[in-house]
Amino acid sequence: MSHDTDAELEARLAEQERFSPPESFVAQANVTDEGIYEEFEENWPECWEQAAALLDWDEPYDTVLDDSNPPFFEWFTGGSLNASANCLDRHLDERGDEAAIEWIGEPTEEENRTYTYRELHREVNEFAAALKDLGVAEDDVVTLYMPMIPELPIAMLACARIGAPHSVVFAGFSADALATRMNAADSEFLVTCDGYYRRGDPLEHKEKADEGLSGVEHDVETVVVDRLDDDYDHPMEANHHDYDDLVEAQAGMTVDPVSRDAEDMLFLMYTSGTTGQPKGVKHTTGGYLSWASWTGQAVLDIKPEDTYFCAADIGWITGHSYIVYGPLALGTTTMMYEGTPDYPEKDRLWEIVEEYEANQLYTAPTAIRAFMKWGSQYPESHDLSSLRLLGTVGEPINPRAWKWYYKYIGGEECPIVDTWWQTETGGMMITTLPGVSEMSPGSAGPPLPGLDVRIVDNDGEQVKPGRAGYLTVNKPWPGMLRTLYRNDERYIDEYWRTYSDVDSDDPDDWVYFPEDGAKISEDGYITVLGRVDDVINVSGHRLGTMEIESAIVGVEGVAEAAVVGGHHDVKGEAVYAYVITEDGYEGDDAMAERIIEGVNSAIGPIARPEQVVFTPELPKTRSGKIMRRLLEDIANGDELGNTSTLRNPEIVSEIAAKVKND
Numbered sequence: 211m212s213h214d215t216d217a218e219l220e221a222r223l224a225e226q227e228r229f230s231p232p233e234s235f236v237a238q239a240n241v242t243d244e245g246i247y248e249e250f251e252e253n254w255p256e257c258w259e260q261a262a263a264l265l266d267w268d269e270p271y272d273t274v275l276d277d278s279n280p281p282f283f284e285w286f287t288g289g290s291l292n293a294s295a296n297c298l299d300r301h302l303d304e305r306g307d308e309a310a311i312e313w314i315g316e317p318t319e320e321e322n323r324t325y326t327y328r329e330l331h332r333e334v335n336e337f338a339a340a341l342k343d344l345g346v347a348e349d350d351v352v353t354l355y356m357p358m359i360p361e362l363p364i365a366m367l368a369c370a371r372i373g374a375p376h377s378v379v380f381a382g383f384s385a386d387a388l389a390t391r392m393n394a395a396d397s398e399f400l401v402t403c404d405g406y407y408r409r410g411d412p413l414e415h416k417e418k419a420d421e422g423l424s425g426v427e428h429d430v431e432t433v434v435v436d437r438l439d440d441d442y443d444h445p446m447e448a449n450h451h452d453y454d455d456l457v458e459a460q461a462g463m464t465v466d467p468v469s470r471d472a473e474d475m476l477f478l479m480y481t482s483g484t485t486g487q488p489k490g491v492k493h494t495t496g497g498y499l500s501w502a503s504w505t506g507q508a509v510l511d512i513k514p515e516d517t518y519f520c521a522a523d524i525g526w527i528t529g530h531s532y533i534v535y536g537p538l539a540l541g542t543t544t545m546m547y548e549g550t551p552d553y554p555e556k557d558r559l560w561e562i563v564e565e566y567e568a569n570q571l572y573t574a575p576t577a578i579r580a581f582m583k584w585g586s587q588y589p590e591s592h593d594l595s596s597l598r599l600l601g602t603v604g605e606p607i608n609p610r611a612w613k614w615y616y617k618y619i620g621g622e623e624c625p626i627v628d629t630w631w632q633t634e635t636g637g638m639m640i641t642t643l644p645g646v647s648e649m650s651p652g653s654a655g656p657p658l659p660g661l662d663v664r665i666v667d668n669d670g671e672q673v674k675p676g677r678a679g680y681l682t683v684n685k686p687w688p689g690m691l692r693t694l695y696r697n698d699e700r701y702i703d704e705y706w707r708t709y710s711d712v713d714s715d716d717p718d719d720w721v722y723f724p725e726d727g728a729k730i731s732e733d734g735y736i737t738v739l740g741r742v743d744d745v746i747n748v749s750g751h752r753l754g755t756m757e758i759e760s761a762i763v764g765v766e767g768v769a770e771a772a773v774v775g776g777h778h779d780v781k782g783e784a785v786y787a788y789v790i791t792e793d794g795y796e797g798d799d800a801m802a803e804r805i806i807e808g809v810n811s812a813i814g815p816i817a818r819p820e821q822v823v824f825t826p827e828l829p830k831t832r833s834g835k836i837m838r839r840l841l842e843d844i845a846n847g848d849e850l851g852n853t854s855t856l857r858n859p860e861i862v863s864e865i866a867a868k869v870k871n872d
């Protein structure tokens with residue numbers, strides 16, 4: 211690797227807008243035929259049989275796509291399969307002794323754990339037997355509230371084995387968030403843990419889970435994984451069960467994988483939307499697993515012999531699809547890292563890549579921007595030559611960060627896939643195919659073959675290349691969400707109503723709207739501009755401004771609040787809260803602290819406001835609508851947009867002055 215300074219790198223790469231996939235990569239890539247785009251278009255929807263063919267089916271499906279009742283599209287109908295059998299059992303003969311999961315714990319002096327496919331299969335079976343014993347029946351929703359410990363994927367696969375959908379709640383979410391999700395799903399089972407490590411210190415988790423449980427309206431059986439030392443023991447109540455005891459009691463037990471209909475729910479994942487109430491995204495067994503597998507092999511180039519590293523958290527969809535289901539269905543070795551990239555040193559990730567000889571690295575732009583800020587000396591002190599492919603997900607990546615990643619992590623020999631997708635899409639949608647297409651920093655690339663993605667205006671008409679518009683998906687795909695849990699109407703309202711003829715039975719009249727803005731180049735490369743709804747993206751974590759606002763107005767002394775996302779160099783976006791206090795309350799530091807704490811306890815630390823700005827009024831239109839656009843301009847220090855439609859234009863400069871002075 212040469213040693214350009216940042217400035218030299220910039221100068222050398224700045225002009226370059228397109229990068230060809232490295233020949234050494236193409237020579238071995240899973241997908242190399244550029245004819246795939248045409249082939250899939252001509253052979254749609256049968257092209258998706260290629261995805262289904264990556265799985266083992268108990269019963270073959272009879273219909274690829276049933277589009278008779280849009281937007282309730284069904285895929286691979288008539289077929290049945292089990293996700294856990296696809297991720298474990300079928301690999302035992304050939305790969306039983308190969309590593310399925312390489313787990314790297316946080317305290318560095320601790321033993322890391324390797325689970326071979328056989329070992330993982332064994333523990334999943336034992337825990338599946340334990341869950342059945344606890345009374346978990348097919349279709350019962352089991353909530354999993356755990357950090358990055360092996361018992362999380364084990365519990366997911368155990369649920370899948372017995373046909374019980376899981377609902378994973380990110381461990382960084384608060385007790386309230388857990389309770390909301392358990393209540394919404396009527397979930398009577400919880401698997402959690404005593405705590406975990408963060409930057410070398412033990413962090414309490416069970417107390418948070420208990421507090422959440424106290425807000426659950428029905429009885430719950432709880433399983434507790436022991437992650438911390440005995441020094442951190444917790445009182446266990448009658449309906450709390452120790453994970454190790456349960457598994458030990460089932461030693462050697464096997465549970466036949468339940469044959470699930472392709473359209474049966476595999477899992478539920480709550481995500482943020484426009485309203486304060488999280489949306490329960492429903493994913494199915496056949497379509498989702500096919501999608502995670504097909505995209506995993508076509509885009510991440512996963513092969514069974516790889517050691518594949520996705521640095522996301524399993525508590526988000528990226529971890530579901532690309533740490534657990536996709537990689538394990540493909541029989542590869544998937545890595546799981548419990549800690550943060552800067553502990554004990556800022557080279558932790560590179561140390562891990564070197565030690566495990568990771569072949570792929572899939573992470574978020576926010577992490578890359580942090581690495582870039584820390585400096586190239588950290589990756590340069592490690593041998594990263596095992597890497598063959600790099601990926602990013604979760605937010606737009608700026609060309610500068612892209613080029614830094616390309617040079618300092620990939621050594622200019624790894625293609626980068628910038629993958630646009632969402633919790634709802636189940637897996638990747640817009641990205642280059644790394645063995646086929648040229649890359650364009652800052653642009654995700656063309657839609658995957660077989661997808662009809664357009665950039666349209668308010669009326670649904672396609673906009674000219676280079677112009678900003680709204681992203682739509684005009685044909686269904688196997689990995690799509692099927693509905694919002696127990697709320698078909700909200701499913702239609704949130705994703706379809708904007709651009710569809712909702713009275714039509716013709717599937718062509720139904721258009722999926724992901725709520726992202728985008729533009730497209732002459733040759734079909736798509737640059738995603740970001741959300742156009744009230745969702746913000748902090749460090750690649752998706753948060754609803756309404757959820758944060760309702761947490762803030764729940765704080766004593768707060769009369770009204772408006773939350774927006776402002777640009778942040780590392781996080782992408784940061785939370786800015788504009789708050790009006792009630793009479794008799796002072797907008798002082800103590801109040802700001804209480805507000806931050808209120809957000810912490812209602813949602814979690816990821817949603818903490820970067821700045822709390824007290825103001826006597828919020829800028830409102832004459833009809834009483836808050837002008838968020840102006841609040842964003844203020845947060846960003848941008849020139850203020852048009853204030854002429856405001857009822858109270860004078861307030862804008864007053865707030866702007868406050869933000870500057872803080």
Ligand code: WTA
Nearest residue numbers: 603604605606629630631632633738741752
């Ligand atoms: C954003 C994460 C630009 C987008 C997998 C989307 C992206 C939201 C990209 C979904 C990308 C994701 N470029 N923006 N490559 N990937 N996004 O549900 O706004 O947590 O709607 O799924 O993240 O976030 P979610």
